[in-house]
Amino acid sequence: MLAGHQSSIREPGAYILSDWAKFPYVIVRGSDGRLRAFLNTCRHRGARIVSGKEPCLKAFICPFHGWAYGLDGQLKGITKSYNFPDINREDSSLVELPVVERAGLVWIHPTPGASLDLESYLGAIGDDLDHFDLSGLxxxxxxxxxxxxxxxxxxxxxxxxxxxxxxxxxxxxxxxxxxxxxxxxxxxxxxxxxxxxxxxxxxxxxxxxxxxxxxxxxxxxxxxxxxxxxxxxxxxxxxxxxxxxxxxxxxxxxxxxxxxxxxxxxxxxxxxxxxxxx
CATH class of the missing domain: 3.90.380.10 (Naphthalene 1,2-dioxygenase Alpha Subunit; Chain A, domain 1)
Known part of the structure; x- marks a missing residue:
């Protein structure tokens, strides 16, 4: 699916938030310049992490219980972590989704681990979008x-x-x-x-x-x-x-x-x- 235009997500910490509640995702530009996409839900109780009111993201902080994730999606902090002695932090990171950039646009796949092959998906239409230089907008x-x-x-x-x-x-x-x-x-x-x-x-x-x-x-x-x-x-x-x-x-x-x-x-x-x- 098309997620949005590249101009809104060029700087580290900039993000695109889903407008559709049935597919709540967040796409963020990391400090390493890489674009990553995640389901916008905390792994603890499923609360929405990013509301859209944040001007820029330095981390993902759940507003419900304060669990903290890095912009790479990794679980970094648990409030009162002694209450969770058996948790595997790697398995509790945010759910990552496939995301790519092309023709000045950002594309996302709703299935974790799926292949996002825009060449075969868009075909000649993708060549058209490249031609119109949407990245300059x-x-x-x-x-x-x-x-x-x-x-x-x-x-x-x-x-x-x-x-x-x-x-x-x-x-x-x-x-x-x-x-x-x-x-x-x-x-x-x-x-x-x-x-x-x-x-x-x-x-x-x-x-x-x-x-x-x-x-x-x-x-x-x-x-x-x-x-x-x-x-x-x-x-x-x-x-x-x-x-x-x-x-x-x-x-x-x-x-x-x-x-x-x-x-x-x-x-x-x-x-x-x-x-x-x-």
Whole structure:
């Protein structure tokens, strides 16, 4: 699963926390620069260790009984340890999960000890993400809302342009007049290219000067829960987590290149784009 963008976890002690209670994980950058992921639960009584309010992590301290773990997940301290004379500290370390970085993104596997082979999982879609240099982006803002809808319905709404000239006749249809989309599938992943109104101007531009995002918006549905929207100057990452058959946690994070949004005018433009995409 996609966990988030690299820009939020570059410094030692920085972390990414799961937004979905059904899969509570924490991903942290250690002092050795290595990224590690763990279930966000104490091995003693299962309490959540990281709340999300911590600005930076120097260790994992359970708020329930004070058990302490290093950023490598190893159990370091037990409150009143004489009450636990037979405990094996190595067997009581945090449960580690597979995690990797690629294309400026952080990916996690929910099964301890599982293989996380992004080459085979993403295939050509991974090459696309590499091409867009997402590592050069930074996060502007992240929004979390709960929708009264099935999570698959929300994703499927993104997969068609049929509605654009009608439902969005005063907004999106100005840029995507015909609602024309081509698509490519790799396993469960889908790439969609939505032609902009100026698409037919592209052949008159020298090949070396062409950039796909100037003539089409490119979308990626990354199985199981992520949806990317690639625009010329920002990227929206949407993730969908089922809470119930008719209830979904929807997160939206907008990424941008600082060089393209300078000063007060740049921040105003970012605010406008963020509000528009929400």
């Amino acid at each position: 930074v996060s502007y803002r992240k929004n979390l809302v709960i929708k009264r809808a099935n999570w698959k319905l929300l994703i499927k709404t993104y997969l068609e342009g049929y509605r654009v000239p009608y439902l969005h006749k005063n907004t999106l249809s100005q840029a995507f007049k015909k609602g024309i989309i081509s698509h490519y599938e790799y396993g469960y992943h889908i790439r969609l290219s939505a032609a902009r109104t100026n698409f037919l101007e592209m052949p008159s531009v020298p090949r070396e000067e062409r950039h796909i995002l100037n003539y089409a918006s490119v979308y990626y549905s990354i199985f199981p829960q992520a949806f990317f929207i690639m625009q010329p100057d920002y990227v929206s990452i949407n993730m969908f987590f089922p809470l119930a058959p008719d209830q979904t946690l929807w997160t939206h994070e907008m990424l941008y290149r600082p060089s393209q949004f300078r000063g007060d005018a740049g921040q105003e433009a970012l605010e406008k784009r963020f509000n528009y995409t929400n």
